[in-house]
Amino acid sequence: MVYPLLPYYTAADRVDSKLSVVGQAIYEFDGTNAESIIQAAKYGKPNVYVDLKVSAVTDETIDAILSLYNNGVVSIFASEEQGAQIADKIPNARITFRISLPNPVAKTATSLAYTSLDALPAKADENVVSFVYSPTSAPLSDLQKAVKNGFIPIVPSKLLTTEYENASAYPIVEFLVPSLVTDRQDGLFTTLVLDESNQCLGLVYSSIKSISESIKTQTGVYQSRKHGLWYKGATSGATQKLVSLDADCDNDCLKVVVEQAGAGFCHLNTNSCFGNLKGLSALEKTLVSRKSDAPEGSYTKRLFNDEELLNAKIKEEAEELADAKTKEEISWEAADLFYFALARCVKYGVSIADIEKNLDMKALKVSRRKGDAKPKFIEQKKAEPAKPAEPKTAERVIGPNDKIYMNRINAETATAKEVEACLERPIQKSADIMSLVTPIVEKVKQEGDKALLELTAKFDRVELKTPILNAPFDESMMQITDAVKRAIDISFENIRVFHEAQNQSEVMTVETCPGVYCSRFARPIEKVGCYIPGGTAVLPSTSLMLSVPALVAGCSDIIFASPPGKDGKLTPEVVYVAHKVGAKCIVLAGGAQAVAAMAYGTESVPKCDKIMGPGNQFVTAAKMLVSNDSNALCAIDMPAGPSEVLVIADKHADPDFVASDLLSQAEHGIDSQVILLAVDMTSAEVDRIDEAVHQQALRLPRVDIVRKCIAHSTTIQVKTMAEAFHMSNRYAPEHLILQIDDAESWVPKVDNAGSVFVGAYSPESCGDYSSGTNHTLPTYGYARMYSGVNTATFQKFITSQVVTKEGLKSIGCAVMDLAAVEGLDGHRNAVRVRMDKLGLLPEGY
Template sequence: MSVFLPLLDGQVDEAFLAVLQRIGPVITPVLGSYHVSGDVSRYILLDHNTSLNLDEIIQTLDQGAEKVIVPLAWAKEVVGVLPASRVLLLLDVNNVSAVSETVRDGVSGVLIKTPALDTDFIASISRFFKGQDIHVFPVDSGAPLSPAKVRELRQAGAIPVIPSSQLTLSEGTVGQINIADAFTAPLVSDRPDGLYPTVVTEDGRSLGLVYSSVASVRESILTGNGVYQSRKHGLWRKGETSGAIQDIRSIKVDCDLDSIEFDVVQHGVGFCHLNRASCFGHQKGLPLLERTLQSRLASAPEGSYTKRLFNDSALLRAKIMEEADELCRAETKEDVAFEAADLIYFALTKCAAAGVSIADIERSLDQKAKKITRRPGNAKPQWASAETSSSKANSSAPAPASAPKPNPDAPIRMRTHVLSDCTPAERAKLLKRPVLNSDAMITQVRPIVDAVRTGGDTALMKLVAQFDRCTVLKDTPILRAPFPELSDPELDPEVRKAIDVAYANVRAFHAAQADSTTLKVETMPGVVCSRFARPIARVGLYVPGGTAILPSTALMLGIPAQVAGCKEIVLATPPRADGSISPEVMYCAKLVGASAILRAGGAQAVAALAYGTETVPKVDKIFGPGNQWVTAAKMLVQNDTDALVSIDMPAGPSEVLVIADETCNPAFVASDLLSQAEHGVDSQVVLVSVNLPESTISQIEAEVDAQARALPRVDIMRESIPKSIIVKTTSVQEAFAFSNDYAPEHLILHLQDAPSTVSLVQNAGSVFVGPYSPESCGDYASGTNHTLPTNGYARQFSGVNTQSFQKHITSQEITVDGLKNVGPVVATLADCEGLGAHANAVRIRLRSMQ
């Protein structure tokens, strides 16, 4: 709070203005020829002679003025238009009674021009304005206010306005009052020594509690240096011997005029005599981070990560963009706090490198807060463009706004973490995937699913036109077998041969998995229990078709369905613009014996399979990977008892974890990482290094960058790779412990004697053992299935296999002797549970045997 407000009524020099600024805002007449820098806190006085219109007043406030002081005649124009906190009302003693309650409530206080200083009159004004600031400007008085009069006004609750022509830095000047005398005049102390408790702060953070005297305050105001009153040694000029001097930014008094706050810029080792920033202990939070970064900027060792950030502007830019994206994706309170902390760290690193302090940021925030006019706040086009995320591929369903495209010249790099240095919270973060909240996605897909459920083919084809961008489906979305033969121009002969080989290998492996025998166990004499498998009658196979054509998925889902003996196999895949299906997928559909092809993608395809339509057969179980829309729709329909449909597993974006030791080939490792990173921008790849030297890690990073740039889907990898991580471990056991917690979809072992380490695997979708077992082989043709659990679900789920398409039925056959053996046990347990009918069903038979 200010003791008094200076009114600039003449030209003042910079030194004089600096002194005035230390004790609060200054009042500047808008028509005055007074240059006041943008850093000076100022009120703008508008009087009846001012010709500014409302737009110009708003512009003045936008440019940083704290408040405008307007005549009562202008009240109708500004009250309700400008924030009350930014307006003072200019009154004289004759028009005070003309102020309405509406006008009073639309301003933050008044400035009253009065020829006489009547404290009773001021008290009545204060009562009407309900505690708002009352500024009193004595006019028509040649003599300046005396310190005693300043004291009287302040104790009456008014803030005096003193023209700058009546203020001086000197002593005993006739017709003027010393600035320091005016400031200290109303101060009161309840201490025997007459000192004032003084809180010293820097940027709003407390440095310590000291004491001030009239003499020390006077010197601080006039010199701009921190000067206090030692109770033992007299005036204490802070830093005079230690060098830890202070520059005064502002001096304020509290509402009772009995304590003071000094806001300072502290130099040297800190405020405390223990060479700490604060007497209340060490800094924490943002001040500590700022101090650390400033120290690292000056003396960070070569090779340290912070030094690397300061020296590599492209890396720092990429990290800021990466962390901003992760913050946007965070959902829970804990995740938002965690990601915001990461973003603030990198943002402050950028600031430190540019010489920008937290105080500079706060001043900028304060300046922005002063603006009356506001931009619409819409995102710029490059930040608002929508992009559909994918796992194995995208559907055409709508997607959240994406992050801006990365700089193509920036290195394509992963983030590196040393596992032993991570806190439990940081380790838990490394295990998390960059995916959206499933509940939020289910909310978004529900209208799509409901539309198909209630609207059938008509709704489905509208959604195909909207999301799959195919407008030619007029009669039916279904193609029924037999499908037409494909000619060589439609299907490359080499592709056909490759599909045939893959089909044979996958079928051989999956045929061996079929459960075709009946399990029989005689649990006690005369009691035989059996278990036998039967195919699921009707299955729906979702084959993505967004960013890539995936005939391999048609094989991986269709072959086990075919081997299991499913009677109806409905394959769903997004159509091309002309309503046709890619010849590769069509050929696979023929090979696996699909009975129908649903020409639809996304949540609309899942809904049609789950509920059926006039032409689409309802299925009993839905299989297949997809983006977040497909996954959310699968989770939604499996929980709807009206659908009576199950799903294979919750599937999310593709992922791979590679464990590598010093025997690895860096080029092989990089290629394995990229093979999953290209699936979609939300894919995640993880390299777990086992005692890898920095030179080898650098080689892998260089290979990732070089190989990615040579690949056709480099734009996707520019986004997915920076979200992925390198985790440094010191032993094979530590590496597998992290991998098992992560539970990757694909696990690749680039290890010495890799086969011997497979026994350490507890959680993984599929394992690729040794340097010549790339994940790509499992995706296409080695024989294993590539539809695997993601998002850590490998802890609970298996990948798709032949038994996924079978259900198991149990039976029991009990003879007369068998019932004599087991019957009494059953009756006793039924009685225990109070189920008499159960017990009766046994006893009635036992009695018939007597």
């Protein structure tokens, strides 16, 4: 086990930054100098250790030691007697026992410090961190031997030097190099170069000479295999300030940490040899650059100049993060908060490395505070207006060892408000979501492909060269098993047959009165976008439900959009469906950015006339946004919310069937809505359904999602079928399942639902995949006014009329009279001149 060298500092010494690139610091603590050591631990570069030099351990001594630990000191060096006095107050792993010879304490201690070279065993125990104090007269060769055998020498700093030629003291390089090993014939050491945030900059090689020169000059110096010593940045200006040198656990790789200046580490002017930085490191670099050269009027410059604005944005984003609920919301709001918080740090010269040092220091604390929020924040929360009371079931959590069962309420004994609460959907903060989605949509609208690629890299975490796959699609993209191919082909044909039956191929003509013939005929929408979500489940079935009706309707251009995987590839089943329907292309993007690309078009993505398909709240918000933008000229199918099912079951229903239907929706996501209306069932009969839910849920791979969904799902016991259907129509579910006697006879009672599944043998899954009906359905109560996707979704209907002479005689006067009422004489005249020429004009007109 290899640990860094510790130069030995006395309390009078200050940390020598030149020595600290290799070593750590150990200070003597005499009971009076805690504050100076704390300052070194907080603000010095190396880690800080303490050698306990007190005559007696008192309560004040222990308090001081705790203070040292809480302010970043790594370990206390103590004698066995001192260690025994403080061991019950201090974590044993944070005590290094100072011993003269190997003794029983070595069997239990995690770190030991031998008082002299003479006391050393032949080899350090690899399970114990072993230090050794160096006498001032010790030969350098003896110290090097100790290092090679795994011991960490403690050497007074006044005996150390960064010089390595003709040195009057110990060259500090001589305590690092003996531990290094290499199997290279040229004797060079593999070297990994990192910045202060541990971002890898590149792989180089070092020699004893380059390591020595690097320590001496405090810069990045390496050994070029062709050109000798390489002083990084000497010609390019991309210089490096040396921060630290260390070895890995096997001593066969040197780690060099530097502060990189200039364009970057790589000769290609990128931050690293593996491309540019990402995430917080990239943001920090950008903010540092903007601080010095951001143009006046830019937002970042305004933030740096306006302290009040910057502080207000930090508070605003912190509040929005606290209010966020979903994974997407939380990650989005956290990113915003990090941006503004880091802007404030950069403004005051605080780096990510400084922040990380504080995190590391806090991790070393041994005293823990209670952690309550400050009173002003608690008071602020109490001062907020009380929210309407939620049902007690809203707070329930189902743990990994708890039974998985639905909440239950009896409509006969519960209040109307309690029943209503069970049928409420979660509140969607549309204004908040729109504020997040609008910048994304605008960015794609303005920047096209460039924005689409950037946003895909940001949200889907994959770098693409092109945002689109054009047909024909390569065979390698749709490699699926024969069983899956057969399943898709069967589903495809059933969906096609059902939607073909809906297709109005003939012109409908009606003679509304003698000589007046009114017609209506369908025409396909030319360019349609089919959005296929990714997220927690891959949904090739959605690609079937959207594209097959589009094919039946006769749409000329069918555009798919679906987020790529981490490898940049699409689900092969989706590509296969795109191939079957003759899709023009597939947009490799998800979320609001995919919707925007199809709505406005980009250099690569064709503009669509209408966008169909489900998605999360960001997709829904983007669809609503573009449909309300007259410049987009783009329609959508319907708004959408989380998936939902309502099951009406009576005492004759099979509990296993009912449970399976409830769980088929619960596994969609934690925000899915699952409701059971139990008609005239006893508590024991409902118990059997609960037991079936529990047993089946435990066998599902997505059981963790099911637990969270079922925790806020409810069984409502009602007395009559009429009451159940009244409640269902009021709720207007996406999926309505009827597990009741003579189910088909009750279908006429259904007024509001996306799709109905009738009888014990009609699970919702069949409609989701293969029966032929469409599974893209209205949710969140929109079934009151919207239909699910169907053939007509991809068509517009045009009317025409033929008015004969007889027809003009039939309606001409009515037209003229109404036009006169509205004061539209041009309308009246268009009929009048015709009737006049035909001799049909009555007197007075």
